Amino acid sequence: VKDLRPLLEPTSVAVLGASTDPAKPGSVLLRNIREGGFEGRVYAINPKADSIQGAPAHPSIGAVPEAVDLAFIVLRRELVHQALAECVAAGTRAVAIITAGFGEADEWGKQEQEKLAATIADANLLVIGPNTIGLVTMGGRHRGSFVQFPEWEDGPIGLVAQSGVFAGAVADDVMSQRRQRLGVHATIGIGNRVGVTEYDLLEALAANDNVGVLGFHLESFSDARGFLARAAEVKRHKPIVVLKSGRTPTGARAAASHTGALAADDAVVEQILAQHGIVRALDDEEFVALLKSFSYTATPAGNRLGVVTFSGAMGVVATDLATLDGLEVPAYSPDTVARIGRLLPEWQGVGNPADLWPAIDLGPRDALVEGLQAALADPGVDQVLGILLAVPNADFEGIAHAFAGVVAGAEGKPLHLVIVGSLREAWTDGLEGLRVPVHASVRLAVRSLAAAAWYAGARERVPEAALVATATPSDGGNFA
């Protein structure tokens, strides 16, 4: 197992390409690192300046008075190979090659990437990139991305992406949200993977006690069999969510020009991920929803879903989607039926979903609290989906207190919510701190519940011997 601490917990960083022009990418990166609370030493590398943004500047990485943990290369692509060689000579421990235009680009870029690979092959140097936006690692209090993150919520998620978007725009979006925040301990853009791969980071995140949920966004595997054999072990303790794009031939062509990735047959990917107990997200929105759900809630005991809904229509939609996604929606126990029935007109049956709209007239607080608590207490369901209507008629004082009571009584049984209506944001505020995922749609809620239940069933699954037997970390490449 590689020691990735210089990359993930650097105590000193250098930025090759920082400039006196504050708009240059290297300058932006330097500023973000310094303003992001990094407590280690920071060096700007620039042949023409003594200091940049108050950081000492040196003409080359070799002139820095120490061997730094992590150097960022933010230079024109023609200068990257020389800079990398200087890092090797200077004893730099890790390098993030931000510059693009290599394996994903033209013939020159492809050949130059091979030179980069050759240069680091014999060096004891950790490299991410080229073609990466960088990384944000809370272990190092280190925000090494072009995108400035005024806020960053630390938490149990460890993220690895070939692309920059999860250390860039998606992270910017997620971290700017006031509610339902996603806690990310580390997010690493591995880019074209000339050095460090998703396998290395799988090992590092598996060993990191601060990380409890792993997410990988890949357009190809650098070593599919090795990765999956190891992932099948790691997933027994930490759920792993994979967004593998390039699923179609057209998508795969797009991936090839994005990260130089060569795609595998998607049906094979699907099958092998499933055999190894790896949760698959089908798009970026679902990826974030699944990561949030896994990081907020405990693993359910099984596959049985209880639905409590204030919209009969959305309850039907939820039941359809849950059934199509492999969840069971069983009848509630007689106790639960009796308990919910007391909230309803005598003529209304109590099914699953339990439709509680008529109970609002009898008191919205009782309907909400008692309805959800009854479902959560049912021994025949393993998770509960609540579909709430946050309309003025259904509002009441002390919604936060009511939710806290529901969660306290749930004894860890997972509860997911969908909230619809003009008071949606206010009600969601009332859930802050309770670790109840509130989803943007019934669909995302059901996908998350189904993924959790599937993971619960797959957690102890051992892949077929034949697959593991052929899985050697060195055989590399795609499934094809």
Place this chain on the structure above:
Amino acid sequence: VKDLRPLLEPTSVAVLGASTDPAKPGSVLLRNIREGGFEGRVYAINPKADSIQGAPAHPSIGAVPEAVDLAFIVLRRELVHQALAECVAAGTRAVAIITAGFGEADEWGKQEQEKLAATIADANLLVIGPNTIGLVTMGGRHRGSFVQFPEWEDGPIGLVAQSGVFAGAVADDVMSQRRQRLGVHATIGIGNRVGVTEYDLLEALAANDNVGVLGFHLESFSDARGFLARAAEVKRHKPIVVLKSGRTPTGARAAASHTGALAADDAVVEQILAQHGIVRALDDEEFVALLKSFSYTATPAGNRLGVVTFSGAMGVVATDLATLDGLEVPAYSPDTVARIGRLLPEWQGVGNPADLWPAIDLGPRDALVEGLQAALADPGVDQVLGILLAVPNADFEGIAHAFAGVVAGAEGKPLHLVIVGSLREAWTDGLEGLRVPVHASVRLAVRSLAAAAWYAGARERVPEAALVATATPSDGGNFA
């Protein structure tokens, strides 16, 4: 064709069940009608009051000095049949039976619903319900729902739902949004359909010049063949989106207890909707996204999608989803490639999706405007999806002006956007009034684009003769 004007454009309404207690459902409904800007005459029906909320009160509908257009029955279910009979006797033209507890409930309710049906069978009376939340019709400036709508955006959408949620919580949510507002001319909850059916409303909305897009949320069809034969004609002029839930046996059971609906085989539904050129939404979120898209954009000329993305990763996801959804993502024309290529480093190829992230360094405004304009100008694509990163690095002054320029140059070619990043809301504000749909996810964007393209191809489609031949409005029931 039934004349539904008393229901959809009432000039006088009465509320049976309005009470001096302002919290009672009938009182809430009365208040919402009056505060919602209704300009006609309003009567409260209550045996014990002279006036309620300033409206004249009468002991019975028969005591009102005129035959009213529309009466709401908001009474205990035991009183509903008698009240309906009084409406018939009083010459009331339309009735909305809000009360639940009939065909969707117990044996008594089922029998009582048959009595309601028998009572109106020979009467010249339009009835929606029982078990409906009501209706909101801009033609009548009439907001007849328990949920108060301080704002309501009039627009080209006509909505019909068995459930109350589209005149209730979903409408409350949608109408409270500040951006990307959905314009709804009429939304009618038909409930258990003892009288007026989705077929009647299809006819009425087809004939209404204020309505250009039709949406139906159904858990069953009251007359599947009749509805679809007529819908196949209407859709030549107005796209029709159907959310048909109760797709699975479990979902269908839930639907049965919600609206008393009996479900058909979903594969048959799927096939017949497709044959008739009716767009199908698979969940409530998609239903709203499709209605917004159809109401915002023109019908595309064909199936070819151009993608411009500032996130390579999301471009790949979009390409996957688009391909899986039947869209073509062809190469851009040489002119477009040259035009976009000028924004990019010389080594970067221009594919479709065109990845414009590297162009941000050269000027985010040029990248955004020129990138989108180039794709929209390409004669080989019929619609464009833009995936924008609204991060501080990519922001610039005058974003609204830039967007306006893009749209002005598009000559009506549909543009859909996904915007990710902390400045998402600010950028979306910049699009107000431009009728460019901004979607919450790549998935919803692609579903909308694919639905539009599919509709373009299906618009002139005539269903198989055999289907039309057996389609008589009177044969009723489900497909089964």
